[in-house]
Structure formats: C-alpha cells, structure tokens
Amino acid sequence: MTARRLQLDPFAIVCLVGCAALWGLNQSATKLAVAEIPPLGQAAARSAGAALLLALWTWARGGRLALGAATWRAGLLAGLLFAIEFGAIFVGLQYTTASRMVVYIYLAPFFVALGMPFIQPGERLGLPQLAGLGLAFSGVVLAFSEHLGGGSAAPNGQAWWGDALGVGGAALWAATTLTIRASTLSSAPAERTLMYQLLVSAVLLGLASVAVGESLPAQVSTLAWGSLAFQTVVVTFASYLLWFWLMARYPATQISAFTLLTPVFGLAAGVALLDEPLTLRLGIALAAVVAGLALVQRAPRKP
Template identity: 30%
Template sequence: MRPTHICLAVLVAAIWGVNFVVIEIGLDHFPPLLFSALRFLVAALPAVFFVGRPKVAWKWLIGVGLSLGVAKFGLLFIGMDAGMPAGLSSLVLQVQAVFTALIAFAVLGEVPTRIRVVGMAVALTGIGVAAVDEGASGPLTAFGLTVAAAAAWGVSNVLTRKAAPPDALNFMVWVSTVPVLPLLALSLLFEGPSRDLDALGSLDWQGVAAVVCVAWVATVFGFGTWGYLLRRYPASTVAPFTLLVPVFGMSSSALFLGEPVSGLQLCAAALLVGGVALTSFARPPKPPAYAAPLTPAASKEPATPV
C-alpha cells in the first residue's frame, strides 16, 4: 500500500475506535434507541440525494439495515447504556469475525479451515476471560447484549457478502435509510415519548456533535474511505487494519473517560485480537479442481468494522 493509503487506513481505524467514546458521550444525552435512530437519520440525509440510486437489490438493503442498524447498533447502544464500558465494547465486538465464520458455514456452506477453527477457539477464550473480568466489576447483562450485537453484525456481514455491493459508500448510505423508522418506533415503545421529547428538548452542542460525529465521520467518511481502499487493494491487505480498532477504542476510553484497563482485559484483548486475526486472515481452502472459481465479489472477506 502507498504510505498515504496506509495513513488513511490507520485514520479510519482510529476514528472507529474513538467513536466508542463519542457513543458514550451521546448516551449521556439521548436514550439508546433514539440515539441510534438519529445516527442513521443524519447519515442518510442529505447524503442519499447525492450518492445515486441503490446499486443492489432492496432485499439486501433491508436485510443489512435491520441486522446492522436495528439489531447490532440497537443492542450495542442499549448494552453501553446499561453499563458496558466503551473500551471493552470496542474489543468484544471484534468477535463478530467468529460469528461471521459460523454463520457463513451454516448458511453458505463455507467449511472453515483448521487454523480458522483454532482462531475461533482462541477468540472465544478471550471472550470468556473478558466475561469473567466484567462479571467481577460490571453487569453481565450489558456484556451479553454486546456479544449479541456482535452476532447481529455477523449476520449483516454474510448478507453484505451475498449483496456484493460495488460501491461501499452508496450501499452504506442507502442501508442507513432502513433502520430509522424501526428504531424510532422501538424507542417510542420501550423508551417512551416523554423521555424522547425531553432528550430532544434539552439538546445542546455536545449532543449535536455526538450525533454528527457518529453519523458523518464514523459512518459516511469512515465507510466511504474504507470502501475506497477496498476498491484499490485486496481485502486481505486492508482488513488487518481493523485490529487497530480495539487498540484505539480501549486507549481513548482510558484517556478520555478514565476507564481502567485491568490485567484480565489485556489478556482478553491479546486472545481475542489474535483469534480474530487467525479467523479473518487465514487462507481459505482451495476449491476442488472441478469446482467453478469464485467471482471476486463472492470470494472477498467482509472487512468492515464499526
């Protein structure tokens, strides 16, 4: 990769890592489901009028919008609002690579190699260590919600692979239009109109900045830049930079939010990142000689983090 593009990849990983701090700030101003709805509303508008028509079928946009926007981010925001630390959230979400491999095996028939199985076992061991540490200091329910968010992310990864969008920015902007109404409806149902109106009525510059940051910086700029890099380089070259996300997430949470990093968390981080690396970047098994080769779109690994 050119040095400029390496810097761009590191910048996106840093943005996605620090984004967990911004989410924590936003949750001080909004109920979690409302905050998630506002994120996608601002990400979709006005960008949807400038990216052109959707380049994949609506069934994929709706599927990814519900699994990524409603399930993944809804569960993540609720979990963080319930007490899941921002830094630990950035780490635990990386287990999405394991869920992606398992779902791809169940749905697409992609048999994992031995080294990927080892990687999944190592990553799940890291999740277990993180759960032990969180159980000693925080609510396990919030931890479980974050793991569930990672599973939902795995579903959206597999759907994205099936969709094979030719333009990542166009795809992400149109996907962002899907979760807005479901999230608003869920917020009104579970968080209540009065709580939502109070949050909107007391809106200040920090709340606005949090929404704009997670929508335009982390979503539109982040995914747009990531898609640009994936169009220029193989996914196996770009994807390893995603392992920097929890590094930036945990360090920025410790720096800006004062979150402590325990020895068990460092052990969990080493296991989880190492396991995800094995799971994500091991070479796929060679197809039989009589098998038709995969198309470039079908053979790419999903490589889009937060």
C-alpha cells in the same frame, strides 16, 4: 467493476486499521452522548444524518443512488438487521461500560467465520487462520478481563443485560455481513448497500424512539452534540462507506478479523475519555492481536 482479491494488500490493511481505531473511539463517544441524548433517538439521528451526507456526496460526484429492483429485498433485510444491531448496542450502553460492550460486539468475526463457508466455500479458514483468530481474541479477553466478571459496571447489577445486548449486536453485525455477501448486494455499489441500511435504520429506530416515549432534554452539552457529529460524519458516513467498499473487493473473513483490533483501540479511548485504568495488559493484548492477525493473513497451502 474491480475484481475481488484473494489477499489483503497494504492499502486495505491501512484502511482496516484506521476503521478499527475509529470504531474503538466510537464506543466511548456513544457512551458519553447517551447520558444526555436518548439511545434510540441518537441512533436514528446518526443514521439519518449519514444518509443525507451520503446522498450529497454521491450527487457531488455526478452519480445517483438508484436503489434498484434487483437489490431492494436484500437491502431491506440488511437495513433491518443494521437497525436492530445498533438499537441493541445503544440501549445496552445504558447498562454496561463501553469497555465491556466493545468486547462483545467484536465477537462478530467468529460468527462471520462460522457462517461464511456456507455461502463462500473458497473462504474457508485453515488451521493457521483459526489459530490466529483464537490467539487474537485471547488477547482481547486478557485486556478486558477485569471488566468481565463483576456487576458493578451498571446500577442495580444489570450489567449482564448490557452484555447480552452486546453479544446480540455482534451476531446481528455478522448476519448483516453474510446477507450482503450472499445476496445481490455483493455486486452492488458500496453507496447503495450503505444507503439501504441508513434509510431503513433511521426510520425503524426513529419509530422505536417515539414508541418508547424518548424525548430530547431541554439542554444538551456541546460535548454530546460533538459526539453525535463524530458518530454521524466520521463513523457512520465515512468509515462505513469505506468498509463496504472493502467488503466488495476483499475476503470477508480476513476483513472481519481486523475488527479484533477495535477493542484495543476502544480501551485506549476509554483511558483518555472515560478515565479507565491503563495497565500492562493492554500492551500484551495488542501483541497477541497483532500476532493473531498475522496468522489470519497467511495464505493456506495449496493441496
């Protein structure tokens, strides 16, 4: 197994920026599809489809997805957290905009930074890294400040409910990350870690969809099906597999910091897909995020 590295290298940075771009686009894609495909059913279908692709990919490479007796408890917990996280996000998008949702989801690095020292003392952030996280998040808040105040993002002034679900999703994402790093999953193959989450979430979200009485409409547009396919193949299968591979090899706090780029990409996707306004704030926010991430990447001085 490849040894864990103390700093991100250029390959990891390119991969993380690519993941952030895909996840930023994913919020707009989900928002487009949720108008036609019910949220819990959509999330369940996404997980089930990605699980099938992961199994086929592993089989084609000559491997097998033995879940293993040593990892099943941690795997079930990670899958449960994963299911609740995406249930909250998909339902929340019915009440708030993609731009608002992406801000709250990507509070996750702060929850990770708060919890990681308790399980990995060597990954404690120093003052420059903490300042970098603060600067980057300030840029994100600036970019979306016009979306954070009003209740017009949803009918009947219910945007706060979607916002709350977004914050909950961020906490659950961080809890999943910490669970993986603190358990036997930290040394398990990335495919196994992802498969636990996909299988458990597909079952739980599918049951939840049936329980609340969701049903597929008689007609679904090509755009909605395309959005679901993008979420399944590109985001949930390919990018998540890459994410867990990176998590097993690089410091979690540094990796999670790169997710702060995702809201900037999310705003760019909103401009293209949801007709949201493009302002000077995006450029200023991007500069703040890049500067903050540069601080996070600084290796702390040795005593």
